[in-house]
Amino acid sequence: MNIRLDPRTKLYMILVVSAVVMMSATTPLLWSVRIIITLVPIVLLIAEKRYASTFRFFALYITALVLTFCFLSEESTGIIQSLLTGYCGIIAQFLPAMITAWYVIRTTKIDEFVSAMQKMHIPDGITISLAVVMRFFPTIKEEYCSIRDAMKMRGITLGGGSIVKMIEYRMIPLLFSCVSIGDELSAAAITKGLGGKVKRTSVAVLKLSAADIMLLSGFTAAAAVFVIFKYFI
DSSP: OOOOOOHHHHHHHHHHHHHHHTSOOOSHHHHHHHHHHHHHHHHHHHHTTOHHHHHHHHHHHHHHHHIIIIIOOTTOOSHHHHHHHHHHHHHHHHHHHHHHHHHHHHHOOHHHHHHHHHHTTOOHHHHHHHHHHHHHHHHHHHHHHHHHHHHHHTTOSGGGGOHHHHIIIIIHHHHHHHHHHHHHHHHHHHHTTTTOSSOOOOSOOOOOOHHHHHHHHHHHHHHHHHHHHHHTO
16 A cells, blocks of 8 residues: 655654654653654555565664663673674664655655655755765665666676675776765755756645644654653652
8 A cells, every 4th residue: 555645744743753763762651652653654664565675774773772672781891792692783773764765765756755855945945965975875776776786787796706896897987976976966956946046846746634734643652751750840
């Protein structure tokens, strides 16, 4: 089942998830709120049939939670425990926002995103920058896959075990591609009328649906519960 959400709802989800996960959870209730709002974009990715991305994100997050609650504690000592604590802390803090951002990037069309930013009266400079970024990372992924396939065709796998060769054969072409792609995306954005003095029109019709209202209300309630129970109760 494909769930079409308004880009404004998606941006609000990123805002709430980023704010909540950056605040430490100290009680089971607060952890429950964090886990629930993290599972929402995972479920939405499943609805979009992004099964590979969903499995990777879910496996990383669940592994971090299991290690945190079952094997680690504040009294844990030793190098391995310290490394695991750092890993779990990074995953638990940053992965929820990354999952939500990945969902937004992979499911939002640029014209819909730009139209939503205009409706929110966001300055064109910010709109153009975000629009370029949204296309930049997926394009870089495709470019890296092309470079990797070209290296395989030439019999070069991970630089033959050499870090220097790996940087030479893969990273240097990718860096040059990044510069070229950035320039091309910026030129494409300007060609489409972004940043012009005349107000840009769009064929994308944006309207909040029942799913949008439900998610906006749910995420607002989750943020309110988290803040109230953390700082006032």
